Structure formats: C-alpha cells, structure tokens
Amino acid sequence: MNRTRRLAALTFLVVPALGLGPAAAAYASTTTAPGAASRATCHVERESNGKYHLWGVGFTGGQKVTYSGSASGTVSTDKSGRFDIGGLNGSKWVVKIGKTTLTCAKVKH
Helix, strand or coil: CHHHHHHHHHHHHHHHHHHHHHHHHHHHHCCCCCCCCCCCEEEECCCCCCCCEEEHHHHHHHCCEEHHHHHEEEEEECCCCEEEEEEECCCCCCEEECCCCCEEEEEEE
C-alpha cells in the first residue's frame, strides 16, 4: 500500500513536467556544464557614427571571449556574463569560447 501511495505522489510530480513539453523542460534546468556556452549569444549593430557595436550575453562571468571579424581580440565578460565592444569596423563577427564558435546576429533598428 505504501508503494501505491508513493507511485501516485510521483505521478503528480512527473505528469505536469511532461505536460510542459520538451521546450519548457529545457528551460527548467538552470545548471550548465563548466565551460559550456549553451545560452550564450552575441549581436552586432551599426552605431549612429557608422561604426559597429558588438555585445554578448549569457556567458560565464569572468570568462575570456575571443572575437574576430574586421579586427580580433580577447575580452573578459563581466560578473553577469556580458561583454560589450564599440567602435568596430565591419558587421560580420564570430565569437569563440573554448571550442564553441558563435556567429553574431546582426541587429537592425
């Protein structure tokens, strides 16, 4: 009888999570493997002076990020996992974190 009650209680915990679907279940996990940049994204947009502005979010705080495009370099993210670089030439940028490479999305206003 105890086993039946435990299974019934477990059903109430599991069924709502399954009802959310795989997309919602992916957001339920807040842990990321060390060095992984699964939620990291980068963007580039044209500034009013004709130069370009490159920024990224979702990185690990204090992580070294390498960027390349019309120029290249390395920048550290702040403690919230963001970086921001302005005054660049060119609109095509790639950001590398370890073995992960991200192509930065161009933002138009």
